[in-house]
Amino acid sequence: MMVSLLLCTPLLFALFCALAPSNRWIGRLSLLGLGLVLIQVLDLSYGVIQNGPLDAGMWYIDDISVIFLLLMAVISFLVGIYALSYIGHELHEGVLTPRDSRFYHVFIQLFLFTMLLVLVVDSLGLMWIAIESTTLASAFLVGFYKKEESLEAAWKYIMICSVGIALALMGVTLMYASSLDVFGDSSRALDWSVLKGVAATLDPTLLKLSFIFIIAGYGTKAGLAPMHTWLPDAHSQAPSPVSAMMSALLLNCAMYGIIRFHVITEAAVPGFSSSLLLGFGLVSVAVAALFISITTDLKRMLAYSSIEHMGIVAIALGIGGTWGTVGAVIHIAAHSLTKSMLFLSAGDIVQKYGTRDIASITGVLKSIPWSGRFFTAGCLGIVGLPPFPIFLGEAIIVYAALQSGDFLVAALFLVLLLMVFVAFTYRFVPMLGGDSGLEPSPSPLSRLLPMGILLIMGLALGLVLPGPVLEFLQDVAAQIGGVL
Amino acid sequence: MTEIMMNSLNILAVGILLASLMAMTTPRMGQLIRIFTLQSLMLAGMAALVGYQTGSEHLYIIASIIVLLKVFIIPRFLNYSIERIKVKRELEPLLGIPGSLLLSAAIVVLAYFVTEPVISLTEVITRNCLAISLAVTLIGLLLMITRRKAMTEVIGLLMMENGLFLAVISTSHGMPLIVEMGIFFDVLVAVIIMGMFAFRINETFETSDTSILKRLRY
């Protein structure tokens, strides 16, 4: 019941936004919806953490989903605050019409609905439907600006992701076929809550085949190389708040799908899915390092960095064990917090300079002082410097690799990280200093507040990592790794 | 009886595969849509037959939805789209017809090879259907890769989905009904959205050739 209510909220608000008589209040209406979602998610999560998994009919929420849900609710709410001023600015500049703004808010609500659906459904089949719907709901947001480039990005996005998702359906089907062997004709044979219990008895050949399709399919959506090609296009062409949501939340949803299947496959065929994840992860980080060093577009650079971090998460899952899993979870959270902050501040920069070209952006710290500072902090965080949370995640992953004796993986991982570090630093440092000749302008509070909160949360995760959180994470790791 | 049933299922499955191969050989849009319609019809027949064999009623529902959606609504929408975009045929596929056919044959071999070790399924279906569904899916992907027109890519995706449905029907006699419904809904919405984007591409670039979409790189 609570879950249905949670899912209905964004749907209802999409309807409200579509039907609202006046354009003036739509932004705030939309934000109200995001706020309500946040409150409900907090409530739900509290319940789940206290009382264990919530298993109600179609819905199933356990600790793993709680982490993703919390990230989703918090970040989408903060991005919602930011979007008020961002979209307002575009309206003011005449880039958008009031109709576009209404369109934006309607689709943001739908987008959020589909992403929430991914996290709360029990059946892996329904999860597939939800993941496909995220593509459909966000395609219009990618093509939002109706320019040639954004049209191209949207087309690539919807085609490549649909193909990927179609392949994933094959994986789901094969998984279902294998579980039918155990359950007979049962309507619950695709439910995760049931499947994880019997994972070890499923047919290994079918599961192997299934996971290959799943990693090719959901991996496309998660931006793992070499299926990543839609990602930089879509992230760079979408409006910055949407980029932030896609990078910080949408990729997580796909990763969540992979994790669900990974757990089952790993239980039946130890070592198969983890080595695949490891391979795709390493390739993704390497590809991202290469492209970060040659791209000329600020938002594309951030997008490639998202590929890198999804690769790191895949590597962490591939290493496995308790610490590998803790590392993966921390890294997912750290990346979401840091990357959304980066995309928001980059949105400010792009609006201020009117270009995404890295070479023509200089003196960020002078022309937009506060957003510039957040941008700097974000860049330092994303390359993995302490005390930011990504450092923590990466350190735990290296520790996990060393502990499990994968010295080669640890060494490769460190070398790749170093490459990314050099490439990224080389690109962002020149943007900070110098003088752009632009009049310094203060950023409105509605933009700084979300970035500030994201930064504080990130630092809290990186610096303090409060005891209960770590305990909770180990608990989660036991759930993912426990079956391993 | 079951032997005969198995045989007719095999024939239908091969028919579906043949439709995919035929799609690789034609550059004409109208023909492509007709082939897709035929393939969907065979798929519906297969669903009904499996439903008859196993006595699960929800496969009949699935069969009728396939007929409604993939034999009537979607082909009509596609025809409307090609009329509006004014695209009759694929001018230069990236790979010639003999090449793509041979590649498709290789895909079929690969599909059989990959599904070869799957033994546990022999009771539920013939492995043949699984291999063919895999092949149809991958050939759909090949169609998307080797063609340039936006609408051909959409049809390729739809053929991929037919392959997936073949897998769903043959390996597991259909997923739970709610999942199937959701999948159908997604397919319909996806096709409509893609159609809308194809219109927009046509308006903006004055061609529906997607190979001009090369602005974004690095």
Place this chain on the structure above:
Amino acid sequence: MDYSLFIISTLQFLALLVSAPAVVGLIRLLKARAQGRRGASLLQPYRDLRKLWRKDEQVSEDASWLFRVAPLISAASVILTTSMLPVLHVTVLGPGSDMILAIYILMLSRAMLVLSSLEGGSVFGGMGGSRDSMISVLIEPALLLSIFSLAALAGSTELSSTAQFISQGGYLIIGPTLILAAASFCITTLAENARLPFDNPATHLELTMVHEAMVLEYSGRSLALMEYSSWLKLTVFITILVNGFLPWGISSALDPLSLALASLAFIFKLILALGLIALLESQMAKMRLFRLPNLLTTSFTLALLALMAFYIL
């Protein structure tokens, strides 16, 4: 007993030989009807042959003895193949009914045709010859693969045994292998016999023609032989198609009833096949030469899949 087998196999051999012009006449007639014309009589090809037989023969000065011999060898090889076909009864007059042997004996006829096309020294002949060789190179793998899949299915390369095996195999034998192989063989039949969409059999003076270009230099009795052997070859291929891939009705007993049924079934299948060809030819245009590989690759792929389906199912 042996005696009656000999009689029946001789009779079916002779019947094929005699009916070859009628087969072509029937295609022309059906085609004319499909296109709304009245068309010439079934007997027209016989009259053509008689006319050509009476005419004088012109031989180019540059032509060698090969030019004279080629029609004879070509006709002989096709007639030899004809003797290897079971039509009504599964016994044959000729040296067994091995299809691989039959196919390669037919290749001899084709080789003669290509060689003689160069003899006249005209440009048309050479062009036709080179095109024909190209098509033949592309046909061969598809043709053999479809024969192989039939052989694999029935466990023999002898047409007599496969016909017997398949016609007695019941409903279950109709599976992917047979269907795919038959589809592939249909395409190769059209290509091998220079029918549309590979070549236009109704034209005499076009740059695109293939078969007619090769026999352009012939006249009189040689032309009659050439024409006759090409008609007979079409009959041979259709017989292989209907008796190899859809052999239902063929008789393995000798009683009059089953023979009568067999002849009815054969005539029905033959007319059906001819009707399909006629329909196809009035619907279709000739393909551009450079698009022919597309269709032949299709045929090859079908045959390959047929063979594969046999081993995997």
